[in-house]
Amino acid sequence: MPRTIDDVLHRVTAALPGSERRPGQLGMARAVAGALDAERHLIVQAGTGTGKSLAYLVPAIESGRRVVIATATKALQDQLAGKDLPFLAEHLERPFSFAILKGRANYLCRQRLAEATREPESRGRQQALDGFDADQALPPGEVARLAAWAEETPTGDRADLDWEPAPRVWAALSVGPRECPGARRCPQGERCFAERARAAAAAADVVVVNTHLYGLHLASGGGVLPDHEIVVIDEAHQLEDTISATSGLELTAGRFTALARAVRAIVDDEQLVADLEGSGDRLRTALAEHTGRRLRGPLDPGLSDALTLARTRVERVIEALRAIDVDRSIDVAARKQRALTAAGSLADDLAGALAVPPSDVAWVEGDERAVALKVAPVDVGDVLRASLWPRTTVVLTSATIPVGLPARIGLDPGTYDELDVGSPFDYEEQALLYCAAGLPDPRSEAFDAAAHEELAALIEAAGGRTLALFTSYRAMHAALDALRPRIAHPLLVQDELPKPLLIERFATDPATCLFATMGFWQGIDVPGPSLNLVTIDRIPFPRPDEPLLQARRERARGDAFRVVDLPRAITLLAQGAGRLIRSRRDRGVVAVLDPRLATNQRYRWDIIRALPPMRRTRDRAEAERFLRALDTPGDRR
Secondary structure (H helix, E strand, O other), X not given: OOOOHHHHHHHHHHOOOOOOOOHHHHHHHHHHHXXXXXXXXXXXXXXXXXXXXXXXXXXXXXXXXXXXXEEOOHHHHHHHHHHHHHHHHHHOOOOOOEEEOOOHHHEOOHHHHHHHHOOOOOHHHHHHHHOOOHHHOOOHHHHHHHHHHHOOOOOOEHHHOOOOOOHHXXXXXXXXXXXXXXXXXXXXXXXOHHHHHHHHHHHOOEEEEEHHHHHHHHHOOOOOOOOOOEEEEEOHHHXXXXXXXXXXXXXXXXXXHHHHHHHHOOOOOHHHHHHHHHHHHHHHHHHHOOOOOEEOOOOOHHHHHHHHHHHHHHHHHHHHHHOOOHXXXXXXXXXXXXXXXXXXXXXXXXXXXXOOOOOEEEEEEEOOOOEEEEEEEOOHHHHHHHHOOOOOEEEEEEOOOOOOHHHHOOOOOOOEEEEEEEOOOOHHHHEEEEEOOOOOOOOOOOHHHHHHHHHHHHHHHHOOOEEEEOOOHHHHHHHHHHHOOOOOOOEEEOOOOOHHHHHHHHHHOOOXXXXXXHHHOOOOOOOOOOOOEEEEOOOOOOOOOOHHHXXXXXXXXXXXXXXXXXXXXXXXXXXXXXXXXXXOOOOEEEEEOOOHHHHOOOOHHHHHHHOOOOEEEOOHHHHHHHHHHOOOHHHOO
C-alpha cells in the first residue's frame, strides 16, 4: 500500500522528544506534497511553532527529486544541517543524502595559502602576493595555524574553526567569485575546499544554501548550483530584497585597490598599476559628491569620465595579464588567472554602470571612507519570471508573508496557491499587545524622553527579561544613555559583543536586557524565562529617501504607500513581535511605543491583523500587572 504523506510525517514526528500532533504542520506538508506532484508553486504562511522545516523537508525528500533549500539566516541553515536533516536521515525509510554549500569566500583557498607559505622571491613580492603593504604583512603565526588546520579539516569552512582569524588574514587566504578562476585553471583545483563542497552538492539529494547564494545562482544563469527540480525559499519575505542585491552591481574604490595589488605581484609595470589605483581614487572622489543620492538620467560628466577612464585602464590591465608568460611558475599562472577573473568582472560592472537600463536604478551610498555606486533592478519580478518560475517548482514559506508579495516577485495569477496554517500557540492566553497610545507622535521632539520613561517602567515591571528593538542606531543609543544610569538590570547592547555571544548571555541571564536594531528583529530564538517583554520603539516604515524604494514608489504612483511602504513595515513589525512567543510555555508582553498603532485609522488595522492574535490594551498599568504576574513561582515559564 503506498505511503501517504500523513503516514510518513506521523512516523517521523513520533520519534521526536515530546512529540505532539500539529495540525498546521500536517496541513502544510499535504499542501507541499500536492504542489510538488502538480509542479505548481506554493506560498505558505506558517506561524512560529508550526514545525515548517519538517513540513517541507519530508514531502520534498519523499518526492525523490533533488531539492535546494534556500534560507535567509545562518541559524536556520545550521538547524537544517545539524539537526533536522540528520534526524530525517535516521528516521525516513527513503534514503537520501544532503550537503551544505556556501559562497567561495567562506572556504580557505589552498592556492593562496600555498603562495603565502612558500619561500618568497622577495619581501616586496610576498606582501603584494598577500595583498597588503609592507607594514601590514600577514602575521606568520596565524598563517601557520591556518596551514595546520588545512591539513586536518575536511571542509575548509571558516565556520568550522574554533578560533577567529583576523579579517585581513582570512581575506588574503580566501577568494570570492570575482577572483576564482575555477578548478580547471587552478594548480590546487583538485584539492580545493570550495570545489569539494560543490561536488558534494552536485551528488546530494538535498542541498542547503543561503538565499543570497541562490540569488547569485539565478543571476549567473544557473551556473552556481547543481541542477534541481524543487527549491524551497524559507524566510521568503526577504526574497525581493535579496534578488535586488544579487541581480545588480556594486562599484567601490576598494575593488581597484585589490586588483592593483594582485597585478603588482605579477606585472612589472608600475605605471599600469599606478593608473589602476588612480582610477579607484578618482572614482571615489566622483562618487563622494553624490553620496546618499539617486542617479537619474545621464551621468554627471565627472562621474561618467571617471567610469570611462577606469574601464579603459582595466582593459589595458587585461591585455597585460594575457601577455604574461605562465611558464614562469605555478604561482604566476594561478595569480594570473585570479587577476584576469577579477579584472573581467570589474570591466563588466564598469560597462553596466555606464549604461544603466531604464528597468534599473542607480544610487550612491556610504561615507568618505567607503562610498559605493550601486545598480539594481526596480522590479525583481521580471528577473524571476525569466530565471526561476518557468524552470523550477518553488515553495515559499515564512512566518509572515507580506501583502502583495506574489505580484512583487513576478508570480502571475493562476500559477500558484496560497495557504496560511496559523500557529499552534494560544496567543490570546500567552501574550498581551500593549500600545502606548498616550505618547507623543514619534516624529516630535518630545517623543524620545516620553518613550524612555515608558521603557523604564516596563523593564522594571518585567524584572529585566527585555528585548528592546529600535528602528535606528541613534534611537538605540539615546535610550541606552538615558536608561543605563536608571536601570538596575544588566543592559547588553548590539555590537558590544559578537551576535552569538550576545544572544547566549541574554538567554542565560534572565535579569538581562538586550538593546538592538534591525539585525535582531528576526532570526532570534530565545524561549524560556529570559524573555518576557519585547519593546518596539516605532512602526518600522522605510526611509522615504531610499533610492530603490523611491523608484518603486514612482512606479506604484498613488498606491505607493500600500504597495511599497506598508507591507514592509507590517512584515518587519510582525517579525519583531514574533521574538516573544517561541514555545507553548512562553508568556509576555509586546509593547509598541508608537501611538500611531492605536490612533491611525488609515493603516492600524492592517498592521494589527498581521500580528499574532494577542489580547490588546492601551493601559500601561495592565501591561505592568501582566508582567509582574509572570514573576510569581506558579506562573514562571
